[in-house]
Every structure is written in C-alpha cells, then in structure tokens.
Amino acid sequence: MGEEGNSPRVARVIVCLVSVGFFVASVAATAANRDGVRDLVVASVILTATLGLHLRHSARAAVRRRRPWWPWSLVAHAAVTYLPYCFFQDTWVGIPGSLAAAVLLTTPAPQAWVAFAALAGLQVPLAVAIGETTGQGLNSAVSHAVGGLALFGVVRLADLAEELQAARAELAQRAVDRERLRFARDLHDLCGYSLTAVALHCEGIQRLVRSDPQRVEEELGRTQDLARHALSEVRAVSAGYRVLSLEREARSTAALLKSLGVTVDVRLSGVPLSGPVDETLAIVVREGVTNALRHSKARHCAIRLTVDEGHPGGGRAHLEVTNDGVGPGDVAVDREDGTGPGGLGGSGLRNLRERVAERGGRISTGPDGEGGFRIAVTLPCAGQDPPGAAAPVPASSGTVLRQGSGRR
Numbered sequence: 410m411g412e413e414g415n416s417p418r419v420a421r422v423i424v425c426l427v428s429v430g431f432f433v434a435s436v437a438a439t440a441a442n443r444d445g446v447r448d449l450v451v452a453s454v455i456l457t458a459t460l461g462l463h464l465r466h467s468a469r470a471a472v473r474r475r476r477p478w479w480p481w482s483l484v485a486h487a488a489v490t491y492l493p494y495c496f497f498q499d500t501w502v503g504i505p506g507s508l509a510a511a512v513l514l515t516t517p518a519p520q521a522w523v524a525f526a527a528l529a530g531l532q533v534p535l536a537v538a539i540g541e542t543t544g545q546g547l548n549s550a551v552s553h554a555v556g557g558l559a560l561f562g563v564v565r566l567a568d569l570a571e572e573l574q575a576a577r578a579e580l581a582q583r584a585v586d587r588e589r590l591r592f593a594r595d596l597h598d599l600c601g602y603s604l605t606a607v608a609l610h611c612e613g614i615q616r617l618v619r620s621d622p623q624r625v626e627e628e629l630g631r632t633q634d635l636a637r638h639a640l641s642e643v644r645a646v647s648a649g650y651r652v653l654s655l656e657r658e659a660r661s662t663a664a665l666l667k668s669l670g671v672t673v674d675v676r677l678s679g680v681p682l683s684g685p686v687d688e689t690l691a692i693v694v695r696e697g698v699t700n701a702l703r704h705s706k707a708r709h710c711a712i713r714l715t716v717d718e719g720h721p722g723g724g725r726a727h728l729e730v731t732n733d734g735v736g737p738g739d740v741a742v743d744r745e746d747g748t749g750p751g752g753l754g755g756s757g758l759r760n761l762r763e764r765v766a767e768r769g770g771r772i773s774t775g776p777d778g779e780g781g782f783r784i785a786v787t788l789p790c791a792g793q794d795p796p797g798a799a800a801p802v803p804a805s806s807g808t809v810l811r812q813g814s815g816r817r
Contacts, residue, residue: 417574420567427563431504432460438502455489459504462486466511467564486511498539506556513561529554594760602699603639606665653691659712662698672709679716686788689764690728696761697730697784707734724790733781
C-alpha cells in the first residue's frame with residue numbers, strides 16, 4: 410500500500426504545516442506592529458495557545474469523541490481570539506479564522522454554519538470598536554471567513570484521506586473474505602463428489618479382493634482416474650478457474666452411478682442454458698448425487714430438467730434430482746427457502762441454497778412421496794441463448810440420457 414498507506418499521515422502533516430504557517434505569519438505581523446519585546450513575548454504566548462487549541466480541535470479522534478468539556482475548550486479558544494484586542498487594539502493580528510474553523514469542526518450542522526457566519530460578521534463591529542473603519546472591518550471579516558474555510562478544508566481533506574484508507578482496507582478485507590468463502594464453497598461442491606466416489610470405490614475394492622479378485626485391477630484404475638480428477642478440481646478451485654456444464658455433469662454422474670450399480674434416468678430438455686444457470690444446475694446435480702451416494706442406499710437415481718418458456722416473468726428452468734434411498738419417514742419435508750424443520754442440513758445443501766438464491770431461484774428438499782428423496786430447483790433463464798433441438802445423446806446401459814427441445 411506504499412504511497413496510499415502514507416496518504417493520511419501526509420495529510421495530517423500538511424494540516425500541521427498550514428496551521429504553523431498561519432501562526433508564524435501572525436507572529437511576524439505582530440512583531441511588525443509592536444516594538445516592545447514584552448509585547449512580542451505576550452503575543453507569541455497567546456498565539457501559541459491559539460495554535461494549540463486549533464490543533465486540538467482539528468484532531469480527528471478528539472472531534473469524534475466530543476467530551477463533556479468540549480464547549481469550554483471553545484470558550485478558551487474564543488478568549489485567546491478576542492481578549493488580546495483589549496490590550497493590543499488595532500495592532501493585534503491573531504490567527505485569522507482559527508475560531509471559525511474550530512466551530513465548523515466541532516459543532517453539528519447547521520448550527521456550525523450559523524455560528525461561522527456570526528463570527529465572520531462580528532469582525533465588522535469589532536473593527537469599528539478598536540478604531541478602524543468599516544471598510545477595514547469588512548476586510549477583516551472576509552479574511553477571517555476565508556482563513557476559517559481554508560483551515561476547515563485542509564482538516565476535512567485529511568479526515569477524508571483517513572476515511573478513504575479505512576474504506577480501502579475494509580474493501581480489501583471483504584475481498585479476502587469473499588475469496589475464502591468461494592474457495593470453501595467450491596472445494597465442497599466440486600471436490601466432495603469426487604472424493605465420495607473415491608471412497609465408495611475403495612469400499613467396493615475391499616469387497617472384490619475376496620469375491621472377484623480379477624476385477625480389482627479394473628476398479629483400481631477407475632479409482633485412480635477419480636483421484637486424478639479430484640486433484641485437477643482442487644487445482645481449478647485454487648486457481649479460481651472452474652467451468653461446469655449440466656450436460657457433462659449428467660454424463661459423468663450417470664457413468665459413476667452405473668459403475669456403482671445404480672440405474673440412472675437422465676432427461677434434459679431445453680439445453681443448452683446460459684452459463685451461470687447451467688453451472689448452478691450442474692452443481693445441484695453434483696450435490697444431489699453426492700448426497701445419494703453418501704447418505705442413502707439408492708438403487709435408482711433420476712435427473713430431470715424442463716424449461717418453461719411460458720412463464721410471465723420469462724423462462725424458468727426446473728431441475729429435479731431424486732433417488733430411492735431415503736424413505737418418507739426418514740426426513741421431514743423442507744421448505745423452498747431451506748428452513749424446514751427437518752430438511753437435510755450440512756454445508757452442501759446450505760451452499761446450494763446460497764447459490765440458487767444468488768440466481769433469484771427457489772429450492773426445496775425432502776421426501777418425494779414415493780420412498781425417495783428429492784431436490785427440486787427452479788431458476789430464471791434470463792439472458793440465455795434460445796436453445797435449439799438436439800439429437801439424443803447415447804448413454805451407457807442402464808441409463809436414459811436425452812437432449813431435446815421438449816418444453817412444458
């Protein structure tokens with residue numbers, strides 16, 4: 410943050426330099442108007458007190474706190490501003506506008522601006538009282554107004570520099586938090602499926618060692634491929650690059666489930682969808698299959714997508730992922746917002762709810778009424794390219810995988 414990090418410090422140094430500049434100019438003007446050393450010493454002491462009060466009122470931390478004794482410090486500032494006129498008369502040159510700037514810095518608006526105008530206007534009758542002309546009084550009023558605005562402006566610029574640095578730091582921290590959340594969510598959504606498949610394959614290999622040793626080598630090869638795939642997904646997550654496709658995800662899950670002895674019915678109507686919608690639905694499929702493998706003893710899984718183009722608000726994509734491994738008494742029905750009394754919990758479904766909500770969709774999870782478990786998602790299809798008809802995609806034995814232009 411190099412120069413940006415030093416900006417507030419530089420701004421505060423400028424505030425001090427400008428204030429000291431006004432102080433030196435006032436001392437020099439007093440020295441030019443008075444010959445005695447004693448008068449110069451007294452004037453210097455008074456101006457030093459004025460400078461100290463001004464810097465005190467300019468301190469951001471002090472302004473924020475506004476202690477109970479705050480009005481008394483303004484009274485003291487007014488005393489060192491006006492009492493010297495009683496002794497020095499028209500030869501007194503204070504720090505123009507320091508009291509007016511202090512009022513602007515410490516008093517809430519609009520009272521501050523009313524007091525500022527009153528202090529500037531007070532210079533006219535004060536000038537007449539010490540023997541100056543009205544014109545000189547007007548000149549003094551303008552001088553105090555301009556000086557006060559200058560001091561106030563410099564201090565506020567320093568405050569804004571600090572606020573800007575704090576805002577940048579907060580934005581940077583939020584970016585870090587968002588990246589951590591993205592990494593954690595993607596790591597679960599993308600890698601949980603592959604690692605679950607690896608674990609299940611390893612369990613199957615343990616059983617095959619005794620029952621069918623000849624298939625062990627084949628299954629080890631599949632497990633190795635799954636492990637490599639999981640590793641590539643971890644690398645993709647860490648690099649921030651990930652592209653999921655609903656069609657590809659349906660293919661890979663169908664092949665995986667078949668290898669584990671689960672029959673799959675995949676029907677995709679209305680693909681391809683827009684990128685964000687397609688990716689979100691692919692993650693829904695992955696999480697649904699992962700839950701089926703991890704939390705149930707499913708023997709059949711169905712993945713169905715339909716697109717309703719007649720919806721008043723635009724096209725809607727409806728995706729359902731069901732399996733027969735969970736009975737209606739195992740899990741209470743979950744609401745569409747995911748806050749039902751007995752819906753499956755865990756970070757997986759919670760991540761799905763967040764992703765679907767980000768796309769303006771709805772999700773419901775729970776028993777399907779036929780002895781299975783269902784995840785249903787509805788997403789708006791705004792911005793997608795019109796899908797064309799596509800030829801059926803061949804699938805492995807035990808799987809029905811279709812693409813087409815079928816709509817509701």
